[in-house]
Amino acid sequence: MTERVPILQIGNVLLVSIQTDLDDQSVMLLQDELAAEVVETGAHGVVIDITAVDIVDSFVGRMLATIASISRLLDAQTVVVGMRPAVAITLVELGLSLGGVRTALSLDKGLRLLERARAESLEEPEPDAAAGPGADGVGPDAAAGL
Amino acid sequence: MNGASSASQTLEITANAGVVQARQRVRALAQQCRFSLVEQTKLITAASELARNTLIHGGGGTMTGGLVEERGRRGVRLVFDDRGPGIPDVDLALTDGWTSGAGMGLGLSGSKRLVDEFLLETVPGQGTTVTVTKWAR
Amino acid sequence: MxxxxxxxxxxxxxxxxxxxxxxxxxxxxxxxxxxxxxxxxxxxxxxxxxxxxxxxxxxxxxxxxxxxxxxxxxxxxxxxxxxxxxxxxxxxxxxxxxxxxxxxxxxxxxxxxxxxxxxxxxxxxxxxxxxxxxxxxxxxxxxxxxxxxxxxELSTPVVKLWDGVIGVPLVGTLDSARTMVVMEKMLQALIDTGSEQAIIDITGVPAVDTEVAQHLLKTVVAARLMGAECTISGIRPQIAQTIVALGINFGDIVTKATLADALRHALRRSGLTLSRTAPQAGAR
Known part of the structure; x- marks a missing residue:
């Protein structure tokens, strides 16, 4: 019954595109496999494409947040792309803000966000403390602080 | 169109697959009731949360779903029923962020916000029944 | 018988x-x-x-x-x-x-x-x-x-202000049904136009109460979940006063007094710089 979601590697980025209605076990499996892949490939970015997903409940939401946290520990950025309006509205109503998960409108924009983030982190060695008013030019850390 | 409360169907939720089936069943009902995409998504998400609760906290149970018509409104009503340990403190369980398990604690409180009517009946040691209704706009 | x-x-x-x-x-x-x-x-x-x-x-x-x-x-x-x-x-x-x-x-x-x-x-x-x-x-x-x-549908147009920037001029009283429509329309427009910046202009909204503010906040959060940022503009002095008096917290959502300010902000956030060709005292 458990379904395997393929994890693709494009350069330094791992790409996961969820295409079917996954049961909880498959979601957990994906989380485990992604963590293992990030370590194995040394990827600096993970893109999770949920364009085809019409329901994100708290379980899947938690998986997305967990993957983001795990990858951050492994020095990789996670971007969730393609969330549908109806899904976003429902998540807000549900009370889930996916804190710490970066989001982008499309796969293309997600990949560019990762590139930019990578370039910045290479330029400035320790940008972590930069919590100042430097809004200029920096991609919005979507949904952060909510 | 389909007359008053069409025959309700009952679905067993005894494994992870049951939660997926519950989502599919509710999607069909919501479409039958001509919910907007957002309303549909909200109801299916709520059903997913409640079905998972039934499975994890109730140790398995059933979901009964059907169309209802009341005072000229049409909607979908879902009943989640389990014979599990029940909920000792309902108010606490309905608080955002409170969790007894591994979830985010948004299952009950969150799904309550996604539907129009929410009724929780629980008897410690005997089980829990959650009845939710969402009306078409 | x-x-x-x-x-x-x-x-x-x-x-x-x-x-x-x-x-x-x-x-x-x-x-x-x-x-x-x-x-x-x-x-x-x-x-x-x-x-x-x-x-x-x-x-x-x-x-x-x-x-x-x-x-x-x-x-x-x-x-x-x-x-x-x-x-x-x-x-x-x-x-x-x-x-x-x-x-x-x-x-x-x-x-x-x-x-x-x-x-x-x-x-x-x-x-x-x-x-x-x-x-x-x-x-x-x-x-x-x-x-x-x-x-x-008529009362809630979504307009393109710039490449990657859409605007939603709200006019009239906002109730929850209307805000729902605006919200959905705007979020869909973000996808359709590939815009990462949206400006919600409330110049034409006569009053902002807790409920309306709540709806605006939800819209902004939903947009963020999709990967776009919203700016709220057109906050008139008396509306600013009510917002403060009601104790409504807009959190880290950017609010601007005018649509022009919001557009400038949105453009800067999308990485564009504005400059005058003629040497002249800038507005900023």
Missing amino acids: AAESVSDRLVGLLTVRGEDLGAEWSDKVAGSLGGRVSRAEVQRELKEIYTALVAALAEGGMDGRGEAFGEVRALLTELSRNRAHQGFTPTETAVSVFALKEVLEPALSGDDSDLQAYLKFSTLLDTLGLFTMEVYTRTREELISAQAEQLL
């Missing part, structure tokens, strides 16, 4: 002079509609109903809500819906049914059995008349809600 004989008697009354009664009925109804529906059209509608009515009575039913009258009700539904759509009054709609009473009255012989049959028939027509009213009202309600929806 009694009921059967009553309906038999009625079938008799209605069929013996069927043609005449039908024509008279059509005349009465067409007259009451003041020529807004052609006589031929009325005749066609009523002839069908008349036939179905006689057939239903022949089946032995006297219950207007019963199964035997399914066909009659279907025809009446169509008639009521048409009348409602064409803007006729409830009276003008119901008269189509009730006029049949007047038509049948002179055809009675005066016998007790006829009288009894007529009373039963009258009750039946009352039921059917009420049914047409129900359909009429429902149709009008559908019309009203469809119009309300159209109004919502």
Whole structure:
């Protein structure tokens, strides 16, 4: 019954595109496999494409947040792309803000966000403390602080 | 169109697959009731949360779903029923962020916000029944 | 048994002079509609109903809500819906049914059995008349809600302000239904235009209360979940005052006084720099 979601590697980025209605076990499996892949490939970015997903409940939401946290520990950025309006509205109503998960409108924009983030982190060695008013030019850390 | 409360169907939720089936069943009902995409998504998400609760906290149970018509409104009503340990403190369980398990604690409180009517009946040691209704706009 | 004989008697009354009664009925109804529906059209509608009515009575039913009258009700539904759509009054709609009473009255012989049959028939027509009213009202309600929806659509345009920047100028009072529509429309526009910046301009909103603020906040959060940022602009001084007085916290959402300020901000966030070609004192 458990379904395997393929994890693709494009350069330094791992790409996961969820295409079917996954049961909880498959979601957990994906989380485990992604963590293992990030370590194995040394990827600096993970893109999770949920364009085809019409329901994100708290379980899947938690998986997305967990993957983001795990990858951050492994020095990789996670971007969730393609969330549908109806899904976003429902998540807000549900009370889930996916804190710490970066989001982008499309796969293309997600990949560019990762590139930019990578370039910045290479330029400035320790940008972590930069919590100042430097809004200029920096991609919005979507949904952060909510 | 389909007359008053069409025959309700009952679905067993005894494994992870049951939660997926519950989502599919509710999607069909919501479409039958001509919910907007957002309303549909909200109801299916709520059903997913409640079905998972039934499975994890109730140790398995059933979901009964059907169309209802009341005072000229049409909607979908879902009943989640389990014979599990029940909920000792309902108010606490309905608080955002409170969790007894591994979830985010948004299952009950969150799904309550996604539907129009929410009724929780629980008897410690005997089980829990959650009845939710969402009306078409 | 009694009921059967009553309906038999009625079938008799209605069929013996069927043609005449039908024509008279059509005349009465067409007259009451003041020529807004052609006589031929009325005749066609009523002839069908008349036939179905006689057939239903022949089946032995006297219950207007019963199964035997399914066909009659279907025809009446169509008639009521048409009348409602064409803007006729409830009276003008119901008269189509009730006029049949007047038509049948002179055809009675005066016998007790006829009288009894007529009373039963009258009750039946009352039921059917009420049914047409129900359909009429429902149709009008559908019309009203469809119009309300159209109004919502009209009143909430989403405009492209720049490459990657869309604007939503809100005008008028915001309620939850309207905010829902705005929200969905804006979020969909983000995807359709591939815009990462949205500006919600509330210059035209007369008042902001806790509920409206809540809706705005939810919209902004939903946009962020999709990967876009919102700026709220057009906060007039008195609105700023209410917001502070109500203790509404906009959190880290960027708010600007004018749409121009918001656009400048959005452009900067999308990585664009603005500069004047002529050396001149900048506004900023």
